Amino acid sequence: MTSGAFVRQQSRFRGRPHGGPERHHLYVALACPWSQRAVIVRAVLGLSEVLDISYADPYRDERGWAFTGGRFTDELNGFDFLEQAYRATDPGYDGRVSVPVLWDKEDRLIVSNESADIVRIFNDWAGGDLYPPELQEEIDGLNEWIYSELQNGVYRAGFARSQEAYDEAFRGVFTSLERLETHLQERVYLAGDRITEADWRLLPTLLRFDAVYHTHFRCNGKRLIEYPNLLRYTTDLYNQPHIAETFALEEIKRHYYTTHDELNPKRIIPAGPLDLGFTSA
Ligand SMILES: N[C@@H](CCC(=O)N[C@@H](CS)C(=O)NCC(=O)O)C(=O)O
Known part of the structure; x- marks a missing residue:
């Protein structure tokens, strides 16, 4: 592993429920x-x-x-x-x-x-259909690279303790965004024409990208709004029933910009972006 790399802790409790x-x-x-x-x-x-x-x-x-x-x-x-x-x-x-x-x-x-x-x-x-048997292999494959390169990648960029670790994470983030942009050229959703678990897993990262990761985690290669397919996809998912109410932008900005003292010791919360692109559709 690159020295100075951020390593996320493994989840400790991974049980199954007893009951509904x-x-x-x-x-x-x-x-x-x-x-x-x-x-x-x-x-x-x-x-x-x-x-x-x-x-x-x-x-x-x-x-x-x-x-x-x-x-x-x-x-x-x-x-x-x-x-x-x-x-x-x-x-x-x-x-x-x-x-x-x-x-x-x-x-x-x-x-x-x-x-x-x-x-x-x-x-x-x-009894949902977010992880249908015929798509499981594909969904698992998508989840894996999207998590490691993009969703955890932004954290690895943000919390890198060396230039080398940051550079490596940054490359992964933007390679994966380009890969998604191309993937969504042909497809409405990640696994085809229906929304699956893979989409709901990815969405929170896309919603935060311009407001937080671009600035706070120095993932400033491009903004989400510069990727037409990704923006179309994010806007579509954001406008599905019940989703907008789960997106607490003010809380998100307050959390990241005031909690990580090593990244933002003065705790000043940036005022922008003025337009996130997906909220105005
Ligand atoms: N693998 C976990 C990761 C959860 C996670 O890292 N949550 C962060 C907040 S975004 C957290 O609670 N961090 C607390 C800490 O590291 O002290 C999951 O996906 O459920």
């Missing part, structure tokens, strides 16, 4: 792309009424994701910090406290803190 959505609770921060993918899939599969949710405050300090009151209250357990859910599950847990978290209300334990697993669990609960 009513038995569970979802902890998220709308600022977080991995949370947003879970919130999107919950909404599009019609699980919002049966699977309740708590939102963490977008500002995160060294104590981790917090419930600070008002909209950011944990009505279920009254936790002040998400760390309490991790400690309840494993008192010796000493890893990072990440969102999203799927919580079992009866056993009072975390079932999963891996968004990729959580969206599959939701699809199973709802």
